[in-house]
Amino acid sequence: MTTKPKRAELREACISEAFRIVEESGVENLSLREVARRLGISHQAPYRHFASRDHILAEIIALSFDEFSVYLNSRPLNQSVHDDLRHMGLHYLNYAKHHPLKYRLMFNTPMPDPVKHINMMNKAQHAFSILSERLEHTPLRPLALSIESSSNLEALFVWSMLHGLASILQSDVLPSLKLTTLEKKHMIAHCFARLSQALQP
Amino acid sequence: MTTKPKRAELREACISEAFRIVEESGVENLSLREVARRLGISHQAPYRHFASRDHILAEIIALSFDEFSVYLNSRPLNQSVHDDLRHMGLHYLNYAKHHPLKYRLMFNTPMPDPVKHINMMNKAQHAFSILSERLEHTPLRPLALSIESSSNLEALFVWSMLHGLASILQSDVLPSLKLTTLEKKHMIAHCFARLSQALQP
DNA sequence: TTTAGTTTGTTGACACTGTCAACAATTTGT
DNA sequence: ACAAATTGTTGACAGTGTCAACAAACTAAA
Numbered sequence: 001m002t003t004k005p006k007r008a009e010l011r012e013a014c015i016s017e018a019f020r021i022v023e024e025s026g027v028e029n030l031s032l033r034e035v036a037r038r039l040g041i042s043h044q045a046p047y048r049h050f051a052s053r054d055h056i057l058a059e060i061i062a063l064s065f066d067e068f069s070v071y072l073n074s075r076p077l078n079q080s081v082h083d084d085l086r087h088m089g090l091h092y093l094n095y096a097k098h099h100p101l102k103y104r105l106m107f108n109t110p111m112p113d114p115v116k117h118i119n120m121m122n123k124a125q126h127a128f129s130i131l132s133e134r135l136e137h138t139p140l141r142p143l144a145l146s147i148e149s150s151s152n153l154e155a156l157f158v159w160s161m162l163h164g165l166a167s168i169l170q171s172d173v174l175p176s177l178k179l180t181t182l183e184k185k186h187m188i189a190h191c192f193a194r195l196s197q198a199l200q201p
Numbered sequence: 202m203t204t205k206p207k208r209a210e211l212r213e214a215c216i217s218e219a220f221r222i223v224e225e226s227g228v229e230n231l232s233l234r235e236v237a238r239r240l241g242i243s244h245q246a247p248y249r250h251f252a253s254r255d256h257i258l259a260e261i262i263a264l265s266f267d268e269f270s271v272y273l274n275s276r277p278l279n280q281s282v283h284d285d286l287r288h289m290g291l292h293y294l295n296y297a298k299h300h301p302l303k304y305r306l307m308f309n310t311p312m313p314d315p316v317k318h319i320n321m322m323n324k325a326q327h328a329f330s331i332l333s334e335r336l337e338h339t340p341l342r343p344l345a346l347s348i349e350s351s352s353n354l355e356a357l358f359v360w361s362m363l364h365g366l367a368s369i370l371q372s373d374v375l376p377s378l379k380l381t382t383l384e385k386k387h388m389i390a391h392c393f394a395r396l397s398q399a400l401q402p
Numbered sequence: 403t404t405t406a407g408t409t410t411g412t413t414g415a416c417a418c419t420g421t422c423a424a425c426a427a428t429t430t431g432t
Numbered sequence: 433a434c435a436a437a438t439t440g441t442t443g444a445c446a447g448t449g450t451c452a453a454c455a456a457a458c459t460a461a462a
Binding site: 233 | 418419420421422
């Protein structure tokens, strides 16, 4: 439990305590009352700073997107652009692996009404733009003329693969799929190889 | 509300009522008490048939996987194997699009302990096997020798892309990504084109 | 500085949830 | 037909989000 905060700092204290709760035990165990309890304040105090549970949720989702963006950008510099894209993908998967509860918070949680939480959506958009901009400067295998292309579309494709893979890797279903240990070990490498085949000229 | 069921049919009635609730308003609004209310029985009656909420959840997840498997198999027959794979993918996305709440139930919901709900896991495994078996009889572009391959691995790759795409398409984040209407319109076609490039010999 | 007004925190309530325990009705097996 | 087991009901408890009424504390003007 965190030390009892002074006035005016309560809002920030609530957010970081809520963030901590999600890190520790997942969004389904986040309750405003638990936040209040940990901060040693009354169960209604947080309501002076957040209109509803959704509003504090939006804050910590935004925080997570920030953290995620920083993590994506913290990848080592790579010589070739395709190597860099690859490392970005691996970084993506690493974040999901090491912060599964926060990853689920961002991507697997029914979100509060986006229109009411524009800041949150902007942070999400920013994380996406990292991927999109990386692809903007990556020469790709040409597609048939009938197929529309743009760095956003390529980013959506790569993101789909990464998000799907990250989800499956941490899914409860995976252990029941009767995969050999060899298959389990090579999942990521295989998917990245196929991704290269799709993208590399 | 369904008609009050006779004895011994209560278990089945609970399951289908719960299934209906999820279809209508999503898993987060599923409560045993609401099920009981709709069936006109006491709030505790369902507990004679399900040890906990998780147990009825496991039942309707299993049901959803069944429905999903049937849907995947209901695709029209296609001449070429790659065409068939493509249609399978489109069918996958169609299911997610037309049954978003059930799709989320299967793939985006923290599952009850898999070990305690083996039937549910078997149904999930069966849905996966449909994809895996399709890939088993589809000639694919060869990979580098250092890269492991198997129909399961190929299925995981395709599934990753499909699941990622399906999730993103129904995500609340999508509208905030500043995509042009043209990009939105071509998302699916683009991803499938890239998928073909990855897989087609 | 004192006072009035606004912001923030507290207490208590309500409706909702899952689940336990005790009891009643009903069905089943002999 | 009666004993036993199964199934259904009622009532309770702890947990949740949130509203309303009230109290304390900070802020701004006199």
